[in-house]
Amino acid sequence: MPELPEVENTRRNLVRAGLPGSTITGANITWANTVKKPSAAELAEGLKGRTIQDIERQGKYLILPLSGSGPTNFIIHLGMTGRLQVQPQSQEPDPMTRHSFPLEDGPELRFVDGRKFGKLWLVDSPTEVLPTMSPEPFEDEFTVETLAESFSGRKAPVKALLLEQSTVCGLGNLYADESLFLAGLHPERPASDLSIDEVATLRQAIIDALSAAYGVYDRARDQLWPDPPTALTTWSHPRDIKAACPNCETSMTAIRVQARGTYFCSKCQV
Numbered sequence: 001m002p003e004l005p006e007v008e009n010t011r012r013n014l015v016r017a018g019l020p021g022s023t024i025t026g027a028n029i030t031w032a033n034t035v036k037k038p039s040a041a042e043l044a045e046g047l048k049g050r051t052i053q054d055i056e057r058q059g060k061y062l063i064l065p066l067s068g069s070g071p072t073n074f075i076i077h078l079g080m081t082g083r084l085q086v087q088p089q090s091q092e093p094d095p096m097t098r099h100s101f102p103l104e105d106g107p108e109l110r111f112v113d114g115r116k117f118g119k120l121w122l123v124d125s126p127t128e129v130l131p132t133m134s135p136e137p138f139e140d141e142f143t144v145e146t147l148a149e150s151f152s153g154r155k156a157p158v159k160a161l162l163l164e165q166s167t168v169c170g171l172g173n174l175y176a177d178e179s180l181f182l183a184g185l186h187p188e189r190p191a192s193d194l195s196i197d198e199v200a201t202l203r204q205a206i207i208d209a210l211s212a213a214y215g216v217y218d219r220a221r222d223q224l225w226p227d228p229p230t231a232l233t234t235w236s237h238p239r240d241i242k243a244a245c246p247n248c249e250t251s252m253t254a255i256r257v258q259a260r261g262t263y264f265c266s267k268c269q270v
């Protein structure tokens with residue numbers, strides 16, 4: 001499942017591929033259920049001749065503002081396995097390509113989506129689509145105070161709260177575990193029991209975990225362009241009970257928190 005680093009990596013890949021400034025000349029939608037609003041036919045018609053002005057991201061939604069008349073925002077959610085590629089139309093598409101959007105001057109934007117959980121919208125405003133989201137880790141609003149406030153009075157395991165998008169936007173299972181590993185916090189600690197210093201450490205660990213992940217993708221994009229990777233291991237703790245903690249060599253422990261596989265070091269994380 002793509003998490004924030006994968007979606008941001010996709011955004012950066014598309015920028016590097018020159019998608020901003022490109023004009024869409026058509027749309028081949030082969031799985032109409034992906035289109036949530038308007039109808040698949042209306043979306044295909046509405047995209048024709050529109051120029052992509054930018055590629056923005058809010059949470060795990062990619063937002064492509066369009067020039068010209070008609071609904072001004074083409075919004076894409078990658079779902080469970082979705083990938084976006086800009087490739088020459090002459091290049092053989094991935095067999096899981098569900099939708100393609102030919103661009104002026106030759107290339108094509110392709111939406112590869114094996115499990116078909118991706119979603120597309122063409123709307124006037126992102127507010128018609130996007131849920132209300134809490135601050136993202138890199139936003140100024142993500143402070144020690146707001147994080148402490150969201151933990152206040154909550155006895156649920158800290159990991160469970162990190163997965164709630166009302167606490168911090170965009171953290172999924174892997175980066176919740178990585179953040180707790182970097183912060184040295186046990187994933188089952190009741191959130192309200194964390195001291196303000198521990199909350200501050202956790203906030204920084206969340207930022208560090210995502211920064212490191214973005215860095216891994218940025219380096220891989222530079223090295224492997226024009227075929228940038230879409231899924232890499234970008235976390236430092238092993239997700240394997242047969243593997244040792246890189247800090248203390250204790251075997252990693254696996255538990256489930258809210259039915260999600262959770263890996264931690266029983267010695268380093270207290």
Ligand SMILES: [Zn+2]
Pocket residue numbers: 245246247248249250265266267268269
């Ligand atoms: Zn350890």
